Amino acid sequence: MKGLLINNFYSMLSNVKLTLGMALIMTLAPIFIRESSFIPTIMGVQIFLFVVYTGTSLQADESSKWSKFEITLPVKRKTIINAKYVSSIILIAIGVLISTLTAILSSITISNINTDFLVFGYCFGLTLSINTVAFMYPIILKIGAEKNELILLLACGFSLGVMLLTSFLLSLFNHGIKFSSPVVGITSVIVSVLLLVLSYFLSIQIHRKKEF
Numbered sequence: 001m002k003g004l005l006i007n008n009f010y011s012m013l014s015n016v017k018l019t020l021g022m023a024l025i026m027t028l029a030p031i032f033i034r035e036s037s038f039i040p041t042i043m044g045v046q047i048f049l050f051v052v053y054t055g056t057s058l059q060a061d062e063s064s065k066w067s068k069f070e071i072t073l074p075v076k077r078k079t080i081i082n083a084k085y086v087s088s089i090i091l092i093a094i095g096v097l098i099s100t101l102t103a104i105l106s107s108i109t110i111s112n113i114n115t116d117f118l119v120f121g122y123c124f125g126l127t128l129s130i131n132t133v134a135f136m137y138p139i140i141l142k143i144g145a146e147k148n149e150l151i152l153l154l155a156c157g158f159s160l161g162v163m164l165l166t167s168f169l170l171s172l173f174n175h176g177i178k179f180s181s182p183v184v185g186i187t188s189v190i191v192s193v194l195l196l197v198l199s200y201f202l203s204i205q206i207h208r209k210k211e212f
Contacts, residue, residue, distance in 0.1 A: 004075070004083035005090075008057060015053040016091070023049055023098045030106040036113045039106045040121035040180070046102060047095035047125025051088055051132050058084075058140050058148065077207045081137075085200055088133045092126070099125060116182050123185025124163070130192035131159035134199035141206045162195070163188045 009016065023046045030039065103118045135155035140148060166188045167179045177184060 004080060005087055008083055008087040012053050012057040015057075016050070019049045019053070020094075020098075023095065024101075027098060027101045027105060030102060030109045034110055036106070036110050036117050039102065039110070039113070040117050040124055043099040043102050043118070043121030044124035044128060046099040047092060047122075048128045048132070050091040050095040051129045052152065054088060054133060054136055054152075058137075078204050081200065081204050081207055084137060085133070085196075085203075088137075092129045092133075095125065095129065096122065116180075119182040120180050120185045123182065123189050127163055127185065127188040127192045128156065128159045130189070130196050131162055132156060134192065134196040135159070138199055138202045138206055141203055159192075162191055166191060 026042055026046050029042050033039075033042075099121065103121070106113055106118070132152070132155040135158045136148075136151055139151055163179070163184065167177065167181075167184045170177045170181075170184055170187060
């Protein structure tokens with residue numbers, strides 16, 4: 001699987017470099033924006049940026065005929081899917097690490113910043129990123145990557161919908177819960193991970209049946 005992981009990162013290397021640069025620049029935002037309410041959004045975007053080019057990578061695989069070639073390799077199709085999901089998880093982890101720099105700088109530059117804001121920032125980014133990956137992979141494997149921009153847009157809407165639905169359901173039991181509440185964020189992340197697991201098994205089934 002190591003070779004497949006290397007290929008996945010190689011195919012989106014230029015995009016990852018661009019994303020890394022953008023995310024690092026955003027870590028400086030707390031120096032200029034002293035309003036703590038903006039920090040969760042910045043942290044969330046930093047994490048999400050690293051999965052934006054997932055569809056682009058799959059599209060590159062299709063256009064270069066790599067998708068057809070990789071199934072001729074002495075690896076199982078399940079291993080191919082494993083590599084794609086692991087690649088996305090690694091990218092999300094990088095986003096989390098960079099957003100941590102933002103959280104640290106925020107704690108230094110913004111007095112009395114609410115820890116709940118930082119927790120929600122992580123949860124917002126993770127929910128958006130994990131659900132985007134969970135939504136995009138099986139759909140692109142099923143219909144192709146030609147419309148990956150539209151699929152990405154729908155994936156973002158789906159991700160926000162998960163958080164809104166989670167917030168609504170939790171509010172039925174506790175009317176004091178707000179959308180930006182850490183419990184909403186943490187619950188949304190848990191739901192997102194479950195959806196990612198479901199997506200993973202669905203992608204395996206689609207890939208096994210797909211004729212390239």
